[in-house]
Every structure is written in structure tokens, then in C-alpha cells.
């Protein structure tokens with residue numbers, strides 16, 4: 001589905017995040033692989049990222065981000081109707097990480113499921129939440145984006161391991177007539193023909209784990225960086241344009257851009273295309289690297305909490321990721 005025009009009455013009423021305490025700097029990475037702080041900073045904008053300790057899982061981080069979002073919304077975990085979790089790093093292959101989050105939060109009446117759209121998880125999740133509310137399935141949906149990327153990167157591959165970090169972000173989406181937090185539009189798209197430019201070749205049903213997989217590290221994340229870069233810029237621009245159009249707005253009416261945080265150069269190119277000056281673009285890739293779907297969820301929470309975005313203004317959320325998938329929302333703050 002390529003999206004729908006603003007379904008009314010779905011609002012973001014709270015957000016939260018969880019970032020592990022341990023910081024891994026570019027200098028730390030210089031000790032692991034042949035790289036330099038200078039290369040990482042100039043090519044990506046990343047200075048440091050967070051790494052979750054052994055034993056802390058995607059569900060643990062997601063539940064904590066969810067708890068904080070519920071607190072921000074003033075909603076009790078017992079009143080959540082649906083928990084949807086975006087993760088590329090599930091705790092187990094079966095059951096879903098969402099069910100683990102449901103158990104950790106204690107939400108007895110919530111439905112729970114995972115969805116898999118990689119870095120585009122937050123705008124896809126907001127759109128799905130909006131759909132549940134519009135269809136009357138739910139009054140309160142908790143969208144959780146949680147990623148332990150450190151568990152799937154190849155720590156011997158300098159072309160990928162310097163890029164990623166761990167963390168979680170969450171949002172509470174509720175039915176409500178008030179304008180603040182209103183999701184004005186959604187845009188979602190995909191192109192599965194490009195899947196193998198960013199993927200984990202083995203570990204699923206197609207190539208189950210065996211000793212060859214472990215030796216060749218094909219269960220870890222592989223990325224054709226420059227090809228992904230070009231698609232990311234093109235697709236984020238398309239999603240931005242699509243969401244603005246579906247909200248019935250003109251680009252100049254957008255006050256803030258909150259993009260997926262994969263690479264500062266991708267963010268700058270998207271901002272140029274969307275016509276949003278960099279001082280109106282929220283950036284935290286320098287502090288966290290790419291946390292896949294958690295990046296945009298954390299960025300949105302930080303932008304709200306820090307006062308970077310002002311109440312009543314219009315924010316464009318846009319992301320691109322493995323699949324390929326790309327998506328955007330216009331949100332009234």
C-alpha cells in the first residue's frame with residue numbers, strides 16, 4: 001500500500017526513548033578496525049554511538065522506551081489496546097518481540113505484533129497505529145522501535161560496523177479530536193528488488209545457520225553503501241514530497257524536518273530537496289549513529305523534549321531502510 005491521506009483523529013500523545021549508557025567513540029573503533037575518527041566524521045557525521053550490554057535485549061530497551069512514552073502521555077500500561085514493535089534485531093525468531101514487550105509492560109488487554117520495515121519503522125508504525133484507530137480496533141496504540149544493532153553487525157567489517165548503534169524510541173498514538181500531535185498524513189513505499197543491497201544473507205529459512213555461515217559471517221549485516229546512499233536520498237525526497245502532498249500542504253509550510261539518522265550527508269541532501277534550512281532539521285546522528293528504526297523515534301522524542309520543535313508547528317518525519325522501504329508523515333506538534 002502506498003499510503004492514505006490524513007485519516008483524522010489519531011494523535012501522538014506521548015513519546016519516550018531509552019539509550020544504553022555505554023558510549024563507543026570513533027577512537028574506540030580505531031582499535032577494532034582500520035578506520036579513523038576523521039573518516040567516520042567526514043563521511044557520516046557520527047562521533048559516537050551507544051552499545052547495549054550483553055543480556056540487555058531489544059525487548060528490554062523497547063519496554064523501557066514504551067514505559068517512558070506512556071508516562072509522557074499519562075496513560076497506564078493496562079489501558080494500551082495494541083503494541084506494535086519495529087525491530088530488525090528481535091530477541092527470538094518466535095514469538096514476536098512485541099509479546100515480550102507486552103509481558104514486560106504488563107498490558108493485559110493489548111494485542112501485540114512485530115512488523116519488519118527496518119529503518120522506516122517509525123513512520124510505518126505511526127501509519128499502522130493511525131489505521132488501527134481509524135478502523136476502530138484500538139483507542140490507544142503503543143509504537144515501539146527498538147534495535148540492538150551491535151548484535152548483528154560484523155565487527156571485523158569497517159564498512160558497516162562504524163555506522164550503527166543501539167537504542168529504542170516509542171510513541172503513544174490515541175484517538176482524539178485535539179489538533180496537537182495529529183498525524184496529518186502518511187506515505188509508505190517499498191522496492192523488494194533491491195533487497196540484497198542491505199540485508200542479512202543467512203540465518204533465516206533460506207540459508208539456515210551452519211558452520212559455513214558462521215565462518216563466512218553471512219548471518220551479519222551486509223550493505224552496498226554507495227548504492228544504498230543514492231537510493232536513500234532519492235526515496236526520502238519522494239516520501240517527503242508524498243507526505244506533504246497528502247497533507248494538502250506546500251513544502252514551505254513545513255516548519256521542521258526530523259529525518260532518519262543514517263548519515264549527515266543524506267540528511268543534508270533531503271533537507272535541501274525539501275527546502276528546509278539545516279537549522280530547522282533535527283540531527284542526533286553524531287551522538288547515536290544509525291539505530292535503524294529507533295533513530296527516528298528517538299530523534300522525534302528528543303526534538304519534542306528539548307523544545308527544538310514548537311507546539312502547533314508542522315514536522316515532516318521521513319525515513320528509508322532495508323527492503324528497501326521508505327515512508328514519511330506530516331505531524332502537527
Ligand code: UT7
Pocket residue numbers: 034035036039040043044119158159160162198224225226227228229232262263266290292320321322
Ligand atoms: O539506514 C538506512 C540505510 N543505510 C544508509 O542509508 C547508509 C548509506 N550509505 C552511506 O552512508 C555511505 O555510503 C557510507 C558511509 C556507508 C560509505 O561512505 P562513502 O562515501 O559512500 O564511501 P565508500 O563506500 O565509497 O568508500 C570510500 C573509501 C573506500 O576506499 P577506496 O576504495 O576509495 O580506497 C572504502 O574502502 O573509504 C573506504 N572505507 C573506509 N575507510 C576508513 C570504507 N569504510 C571505511 C572506514 N574507515 N570505516
